[in-house]
Amino acid sequence: MDEIKGKDRVILALEKELGVQTGQTQKLLLQKEALDEQLVQVKEAERYHGSPKRELPPGIGDTAELLGVQDQHMDERDVRRFQLKIAELNSVIRKLEDRNTLLADERNELLKRSREMEVQLKPLVEKNKRMNKKNEDLLHSIQRMEEKIKNLTRENVEMKEKLSAQASLKRHTSLNDLSLTRDEQEIEFLRLQVLEQQHVIDDLSLKHVVETFFGFDEESVDSETLSETSCNTDRTDRAPATPEEDLDDTTTREEADLRFCQLTREYQALQRAYALLQEQVGGTLDAEREARTREQLQADLLRCQAKIEDLEKLLVEKGQDSKWVEEKQLLIRTNQDLLEKIYRLEMEESQLKNEMQDAKDQNELLEFRVLELEERERRSPAFNLQITSFPESSPGALQLFCRQEGVKDVNISELMKKLDILGDNGNLRNEEQVAIIQAGTVLALCEKWLKQIEGTEAALTQKMLDLEKEKDLFSRQKGYLEEELDYRKQALDQAHLRTRELEDKLEAQRRHLKELEEKFLFLFLFFSLAFILWP
Known part of the structure; x- marks a missing residue:
């Protein structure tokens, strides 16, 4: 520029x-x-x-x-x-x-x-338009992604509710599906009571506990204690709370511990009763199947615990979700502000261009007017001829002209008198008298013609002065318009620089927004995968 x-x-x-x-x-x-x-x-x-x-x-x-x-x-x-x-x-x-x-x-x-x-x-102007259009498309895509996230969260909540409802129905319907024999009905009833107690323990500890169908042994106690300690650590690893929340947490934790102990005692008693009934009936045939299910459940528990630890580490590394969501919203707002600024600057730029075009048109009109005046001055008679103005008290225009030319011995008035005398002289021939009379007439006409030239010269000089004044006026107006045109051009250049700076800033914001979208997409996929793989 x-x-x-x-x-x-x-x-x-x-x-x-x-x-x-x-x-x-x-x-x-x-x-x-x-x-x-x-x-x-x-x-x-x-x-x-x-x-x-x-x-x-x-x-x-x-x-x-x-x-x-x-x-x-x-x-x-x-x-x-x-x-x-x-x-x-x-x-x-x-x-x-x-x-x-x-x-x-x-x-x-x-x-x-x-x-x-x-x-x-x-091409740069066209590129700016394409970037603005691309920015609008990105904003629309961000809005669509936010709507998708809302829909997925709503579907997630609905799926959880459906799963909880199905689990409750299964528990309630499984109590009615008993066998025909009395012993098997008692065994199945005790087994279902054990499962109910185990579900209550799971709800309290918020962890998966190994479900067994054997008697009380050291391995089951270890699994229960591990679930209890993991629950306690999960509760303590959360964000710090206020004193009132700490009091509420301690009271609820004490109540939960009391209930947990009571349920474990009931669970142990039921397991012992179940073992006695199996000894009486001879239910050792199902021991291998239950051992396989126990090993499978323990493997699932270990795998889920490893997944939970990985998710917790990833959340610690990535930071809180709310933080980057707020950053994304802030970037969207700044992006909108930048777009508004660009729109205002484009409006100002178009206005400056229109004003500059008007100034150029006016300048061209003035230049055409100056050329017209110069052409008129060129076609007009020569004003630079040094024609001397003769005062009224002078001896005569022709006499002064002769003196200016260096002929000082000739007196025009005396010469006219002599020509008149000679014209009246009868001794001369007719041709000589006619010649003398014609010479006198020519001299008189020359003097009259010089006076007319003097008047014409005065009028033309006055007209020339008027034209010069008009030309000076147009020249000053042209200079003023040229200065205004330079000022408009400088303002337009500044507007172009400001637009370029805003485009660079917008490009940086767009890159940052793209990075945040990639992070958001990664977290979305990660949580979706975690939700799918969660047992």
């Missing part, structure tokens, strides 16, 4: 220099045209005054001849001077035209490079 701004400034400088050079070229062309007109006027005057001089009488002919020779020398000098000046002006015009072409080529090259830079910036 800095390079583009530098190139724009170079283009503006070259355009200004090109305008100055064109103005100088036009002024030189005007001077050349004025000199050509003066040269033509001198030649016409020489051609016009050449014929009457040969018809004058000898006395007056010498003076006229001297005047003609002096005028001829002066005209030749003026012609040579004008020719030299015209040659110089032609060389200057050629140089300026060469310079103008070089500047035009540089301007075209810079315009071409600026268009190439705009083409290079176009």
Whole structure:
């Protein structure tokens, strides 16, 4: 962007220099045209005054001849001077035209490079739009994932309720499914009572206890004590609580311990009664089957305990679930704020672009107006001719013009009187009288024509001053608009930089959000797998 701004400034400088050079070229062309007109006027005057001089009488002919020779020398000098000046002006015009072409080529090259830079910036703008669209898609996908999580948690709760209901139904229906014989009914009833007690113990200890169908032995006591200690450790390993919660926990723990002891005594008594009944009936045939089931249940218990330990370690490493959920929500909010900021900046950018376009259009209109004024000035008559204004008290415009040209011996008023006297002289021929009268008339008309030129020159100078004032006004307005255009361009560049910074920040937030989504997906899969594998 800095390079583009530098190139724009170079283009503006070259355009200004090109305008100055064109103005100088036009002024030189005007001077050349004025000199050509003066040269033509001198030649016409020489051609016009050449014929009457040969018809004058000898006395007056010498003076006229001297005047003609002096005028001829002066005209030749003026012609040579004008020719030299015209040659110089032609060389200057050629140089300026060469310079103008070089500047035009540089301007075209810079315009071409600026268009190439705009083409290079176009993919970045499109990439910004694609990133915004992708961000919106990610937000929608996050919302869908949250809805899926809610649905899965609800289904999980429903499945747990169904499983608990099925377990209770199984327990209640299993009490009714007894065998026909009395001994087998008593054995089955005692077995179901043992299972009921075992379920109560499991509910209290929150751990899986090995279910056995044998008498009370050391291995069963060890399993029960292990379940009790694991339950206690699970309770103590939780997060620290307040003093009131500690009191409630201690009371509930004491009640649970008392109940647990009572149930273990009942459980042991039932196991002894069950063993006695098996000895009486001779139920040693089922010992191998029960041993196999016991070993299988112990293996399942060990496997579940290992899974529980792994899950606890993983939760400790990953941290609390609520923490990263809060971080995710915070990132979503910041992402939305960034999107709003980007939208506001894009609106400001579009507004600045519209204002800059309006300023450019106004600048082009002013440039067109300046060119119009310059063209009108070029087509108007030459204002730089040094035509002297003659006061009313002067002896005459023609007399002053002769004095300015170096002819001081001629008095126009006396010459007019002499011409009138000679015109009234009867000794002269008719042709001579006519020539003298015509010369007097020409002199009078020349003086009248010079007065008209003076008036025209005053009006044109006034018009030229008005046009110069208008041109200065347009130039100042153009400079003000160019400054405003530069300011708008700087504001637009700052908006582009701010947009780029926000895009970088948004990209970083998006990467962070992607990492959190990966973590969330991993934890979701992990807990889903744990829920599926949980016995």
